[in-house]
Amino acid sequence: MILALIFLPIAAALAVFGLKSATAIRVVLTTAAIGHAVLTVLAWILPPAPVMDGWLLLDAPGLLFLSITSALFAMVSLYVLGYLQRENWGKRQDFQEDFLFTNSRESAFVGCLLLFLAMMTLVTVSQHFGLIWVAVEATTLASAPLIYFHRHRRSLEATWKYIMICSVGIALALLGNFFLAVAATLAENDHVPMLVSSLTAKASLLHVPWLKAAFLFLLVGYGTKLGLAPMHTWLPDAHSESPSVISALLSGALLNCAFLAILRIQQVLLAAGLSLFGQNLLLGFGLFSMIVAAAFMLRQLDFKRMLAYSSVEHVGILSLAVGLGANAGYGAMLHAVNHSLTKGMLFLVAGNILAVYQTKSIREVRGVTRVLPFSGALWVMGFLAITGSPPFGTFLSELVILKSALDQGRFVIAAAYLLILCIIFVAMASVVLSMAQGEPGELPAGSRNHPSLLFPRESLLAVIPPLLLGVAVLVLGIYIPPFLQHVLEQAARTFGMV
Amino acid sequence: MKMIFILHPLGALLLSPLLLGIVNRTKAFFAGRKGLPLLQAYYDLARLFQKSAVYSRTTSWVFRAGPMVGLAAAMTALLVLPIGGGAACLNFTGDLIFLIYLLGVMRFFTVVAALDTGSAFEGMGASREVQFSILAEPALLLSLLAMGEIGESAIDSGIPLPHLSLSGIYAGLSFSAWMHSGTVLLLAASALFIVLLTENARIPVDDPNTHLELTMIHEVMVLDHSGPDFAMILYSSAIKLWIFGALLAGILVPVRSGDFLLDGAATLGGIFLLPIGIGVIESSMARLRLLRVPQLLSGAGVLAILAIVLVLKG
C-alpha cells in the first residue's frame, strides 16, 4: 500500500507527460488526487505493513504529515481544474512590466505537480536518512518547473534562487548524512544502518561529536528548505512569483516535509540523550525566524509576499515549539496541521484576488468583499485563522505552545512569542482589512469579473476548496476527533514530547 | 673544515657565467639560430672590466656601492650553499635565513642604486622588483622550511650538522626521503622553481632580452651602470642563478652516497641541466602580463604553504 501511495502519482505523471488533450490531463490529475486521498484514508483504517526491510514505514508522524499533504493536494487539484480553465494559454502581457510571456505546457505543469506529490509522499514514508535526502532533493527538482509556470523573467529569477539556494542547502544536508554515517560507525565493518529505528535503538553507541555535527548540518540543510531564517531568502520570491496553487502546496505541504526530516534527526538525538542540544538550536532558529518574518511583514507591499513571510513566521513557531519540548510538541503537531490548511486556503484565495485585480500590490486592491463576496469573506476568515484568533484551530495550537512555555517558566520566550504574534496580527490586519473593505477602483481590462456586476460570478471550483480548508480549521478549533487526537499524541510522543 | 669543501665556492665562481651561455644556446637551438658562443658571458665580463665606468653627476656613493655590495653578498652566499649532500664551507643553525637575507641585501642595494639615479624608469623598475620580491621571498622561505622538516627528520643520525642549516637539510634529502614524502618535495621544488624564474628575471616573469622600458623589471634598474660596475652586476646575477640552481638541483638529484665528490658531481650535472630547462621555457612561453605575475607568485606561495601543511600533518 505504501508503494501504491508513491507509485500512483508517478504513474499518473508519466501518463500525463504523454497526453495532449487538456480534458484527459485534468481527468488523470483528479483521479490521481482522489486515489491518493482514498489510499491515505485507507492507511488510517488499516495501518499498512512496512516495505523494503522497514525502509518505508508509516508511523504516526508520517501518517499525520502524509494526510496533510494528501488532503491539501486533493483541494489544490480541484482548484487547479478551475485555474487551468481560467488561464489564458496564448501570449499575453505581464501586468507588472508589460512584456509578453506564455505559460509552460499544461502536461508539463500537471506532470511535475504529480511528481511533486509522489516525492512528498516518499519523504513522509521513508525511514532511511539517505532516502529522505534523495526524496527532499527530488521535491526541489520537481517543484522548480512549477514555479516557472509563467515564463517570464521574474518567475525565472525566483526559480533560479529556489534551485540554487535549496540545492546548496540540501547538499549540506547530504554532508550531514555522511557525518551521521560516521557517527554510526562503531568499529571496522560494524555500522549501524541509517534507519531511524536502528539509530534510535543503538543511540547510546553513536559518536557524540559527529552526531552533533550531523544534526547541525541537517538542520541547516533541511532548514533551508523549511524556510528558517536566515536561510529563508528564496521563499518570498518563489511564493510571490509562482502560481497561487503552487504557493499553497509549497507552503502547506513541502514545508512540513522538510520539518519532518528535521524531526527525524531530532528523534535520534533524543534517543542519544542529546535532545537539549537540538532543542536549543531549534528554539534559537525558530525565534529568529519569527522576528525576521515580523520585521518584513510590517509595511509589506505585496500580499503574496506577505503570506510567504507568514509561512516563515509559522515555521518559526513550529521549530520554537519543538525547541520547547514537552506539551509544546503536541502543539507543534497540531499547529503543523492547522497552518497547512490555513495557508493553503489563504494562497488559493489570494489566487482568486490576483485573477480579478491583476495586481499583487496591496495598495491597488480595495473592496474585495464587494467584488468577490465569497473570496472576500474567505480572505478575512483566513486572516483571522492564520493570526491565531479564536475559535480557529490555530488559536488552540498557539495557545498550547504558549502554555507550555509558561509552564516551563520560560517567561522571556513566552513574552517574545506573544509580542511577535501581536505585531504580526496588527501588520496583517491592516493589510487584509484595507484590501477587503473600501471602494473598488477601476479594474483592469483583462479582468473577467467587472465590478459593475452586482454579484459577479465566482466559479465554484475557485471557492469550494478554500472554503473546505477553512471549515476544517474552524472545526479543529472546536472539536478534535479522537482518532486524530490519538495520532497527534503518538506523533508528539515519537519525538519525546507529550 | 676540510679543504675539499672550498671546491664548491671556487667552482661556482668559475663556472657560473657558463650557465648564461647554456641558456642562450638552448634558446638559439629552438629558434633555429647558431647562437652566441657558450663562453660569451666570459668575453663580456672581460671586456666590461677593462672599460672605465661613467657616473652621472646626480648619483652618490650609493650608486657605486650597489654593484659591489651585490657581488659581495652573492659570493658570501656561496659559502653557506651546500652542493647536493655535500656540506658547505660554513654551516650554522638557521643559515637558510642568512642566505635569504644575503639575497635580500643584494636586492636592496640594486634597488637603492637604481633609485639613486633619480630616473623615472629606474624607479618604476625598482618598484616592480620590490613588489614581486615581497611575494617571492615568503615562498622561498616557506619551501626551504618545508624541506627542512623532511631533510632533518631523515638525517637525524649520522653526520653532525646543525639543525635548520642548509647543509643539514640537503644532506637528508636522499632517495628514501623522496619515497617517503615526495609530494612535499615536489611542491617545494615547484615553488622554488617559480621563485628562481622570478629572482633571475626570466620568462614568464621578466624578459632578460627586452629593451622596451614599459615591460622591463630587472634590466631597467641597471641601465645606468657601465664598465666594471655593470660587469659586477652581470657576474653577480650569474652567481645568483647558480645559487638557485644548486638549491633546486639539490632537491631534484637525490644522490646521497656520502662521498663529497660523487654527490657534488651528480648535483653539478643537475645544475647544468637546469639552464637547458630555463631555455626551453623561455622558448616555449610568452611573458605574462604584469598584472598576472603576482598571481603566479602567490601561486608559488600557495604551493609552499601546501608543502608546509603536508609536512605538519604527515
Place this chain on the structure above:
Amino acid sequence: MELWIDALIVLLILTNLKLIGSSRLSACIRIVALQGVLLGILPGLVNPDQMTLRAILLSAITIVFKGMVFPWLLLRSMRTSSVRREMEPFIGYSTSMLISVGLLALAMWMGGRLPLPIPLKSPLVVPLSLFTIMVGLLAIVSRKKALSQVLGYLVMENGIYAFGLALALKEPLLVELGTLLDVFMAVFVMGIAIFHINREFDHIDTDLLSALKG
C-alpha cells in the same frame, strides 16, 4: 601507497585553488572535470582492500558523471548561451586565492578537531573534503555568472562526495545511485534554467537577477 594518496589529495587541493584563481570559464569547467576524475580514483587508493565490485562500479559511475557528463552539459550550455568567457568575480582572483588559503587552514583545523572513529590511511581526507566544500561555497557567492554558480555547486558536491567515498561509508547502493541521480537532475535543471535566463536576459549574470526584493 601513502605517497600516492598524498599526491592525489594535493592535486585535488590544487584543482580547487586553480578553480578559484582562474579567469576563463571553459578552463574552470575542465578543472571541475579533472576534479571529478581524481575523485573517482580516490577511494581506490584510500581503501584498496575494500574495492569490491560495487565500489568499482561506483567509482566508474562517478568518473563518468562528474568527469564527463556534467562538464559536457556545462560546456554545451556555455556554447549555446554565447556568454562572455570571463568569470567576472565579485572578489578578485588574488583575494580569492588568499581567502582560500585561509579556508585551507580552517579546514585543517576543523579536520583535526573531528577525529574519525576509524582512522583513515591519510589524515588529510577530511580536511580536503571540508576545504573543497568551502571553496565551492566561496565560488557560489563570489561569482556573478549563473554558470559559475553551478560550477561552485558541483565543487561543493565533489567535496561532500570526497568525504563519503573516502570513508567508504556503508550507504546502500540504492541511496548512492539516488544521490547521483539527484545531483545529475539538479545540474540538468540548472542547465535548462541557464538556457532560459540567457534567452530572457541576453546574458547569464545573476547580479541582474535582482528584481525581487523585500
